[in-house]
Amino acid sequence: MNRILLILVLLTASLTTSAKKKGDDPTLFIYRYMLVDKKGSPHSIKKPELFLSQKAIERRHRQGLTVNETDLPVSPRYLSKFQVEGVEVIGCSRWQNSVLVRSTDTLLLQQLAQLSCVKESRLVWTSPERVEKKAADEEVNWLTDRPFLDIDSVKTEFYGGAKHQIEMHGGHMLHQAGYRGEGMTIAILDGGFQNYDRIPALNHARVLGTKNFVAGRPSMQLKPGMPVRDESFHAIDHGTKVFSVMAAYAPEVIVGTAPNASYWLLRSEDDDTEQPVEEDYWTMAAEFADSVGVDVINSSLGYNEYDESCGSYQLRDLDGQTAFVSRSASLLASKGIILCNSAGNSGMGQWKKIGVPADARNILTVGAITESGKIASFSSVGPSQDGRMKPDVVAQGSPTILISGKGSINHDMGTSFSTPIISGLVACLWQSMPEKTAFEIMDLIRKNSDQYQAPNNIFGYGIPDFWKAYTKSH
DSSP: OHHHHHHHHHHHHHHSSBOBOGGGOBOOEEEEEEESOOTTOSOOTTOGGGTSOHHHHHHHHHTTOOOOGGGSOOOHHHHHTTOOTTOEEEEEETTTTEEEEEESBHHHHHHHTTSTTEEEEEEEEEOOSOOOOOOOHHHHTOOOOSOOOGGGOOTTOTTBTTHHHHHTTTHHHHHHTTOSSTTOEEEEEESOOTTTTTOGGGTTSEEEEEEEOSSSOOEEESSTTSOEEEHHHHSOOHHHHHHHHHHOEETTTEEOSSTTSEEEEEEOOOSSOOOTHHHHHHHHHHHHHHHTTOSEEEEOOOBSOOGGGTTOOOGGGTTTTSSHHHHHHTTGGGGTOEEEEEOOSOTTSSSOBOOBTTTOSSSEEEEEEETTSOBOTTOOBOOOTTSOOSSOEEEEEESEEEEOTTSOEEEEOSHHHHHHHHHHHHHHHHHHOTTSOHHHHHHHHHHTBTTTTSOBTTTBTOOBOHHHHHHHTO
């Protein structure tokens, strides 16, 4: 009898409350719940000013776009059902009508899946057994206090080392005509922006704001008396590098493709793990970018394989509609936004193909080429699974001249860095013809690329000539 009771106790303990990891640390889980509809919402598409900025509304009106049900926030009546003890709501997607919830209580998470307002649920993140500690703040946030080296400078050349990567696309001619991104807003979705606010060559940039969408990160105080900094936002410099390609302004050293644009810096990438929840973070960041009125989104992020094969994709999924993140990305042009997304760096690996959301519809997927115009061996190839040409265009990514998070000039490689070359010039071109829609601008860029008449799934439509696109439209 005692033995039976012991077994029952053990079984009960295994089915309730929180799971445990080594060292008795509770395992956290994040679930995505897709909702059936938006009933009970106090919002109406007739009053978009209650959930969209005036700039976002004007962008839609300018392009003849209407606010629709996907723009409405998640129903607060449904949302309240998830706000129970032991559960934390960490985000929502209005476009996908989903809720993101975190808890250690698996039984409770499963019970939430049975709510009548839930269409489907999915586990999208599990806290890892161990996470490597970040370097000490002195190392992570170390910033060189020296000026650029003489070797970094190209005397008498305004663009410095960035000359070729801009002139390859006729970007210098756009700039000379007075189009350097004024009045345009670009959002950068990335993994970290180390020292973006401390590098002199980036001080010229107009940063409208920053936001971190990755859940559960602590803030830190670098030194006594200093303001608290979001450690994860500054932990890596990938986003800083991307930002510098567009926003840097250090004549004769480096000048970006859109130095006079305005920027939002948004962190959606969790560099500790690779799990499907990052698609939710990306979506939330893109929706935020829409809500504050951005014109262009630069995303140097892509996914196809997750930790422990947790929801990894197959080639058949690259249709722009299967992946959660690709469904979100495919909506952007219909909101009046141009997404420039890196093709990926899998060209030399077993996968070889683009990832998600590079497979999305109505975006510009960007591959990488060398200074001489040859394809970079690492640049991921297309087509999409439903036969669309991918990448759309290519730019110099082997290497790209940029600024690291330590403030030094780097020659770095990747479609992550060819993409912001295009994003910045998209903003400049669009500045010159604000009456055109996102669809029209993207079409114009493809048509004025050097392989438009004979595209392929390595170069796409080729190297776009933005000056040619401008002159043909004026």
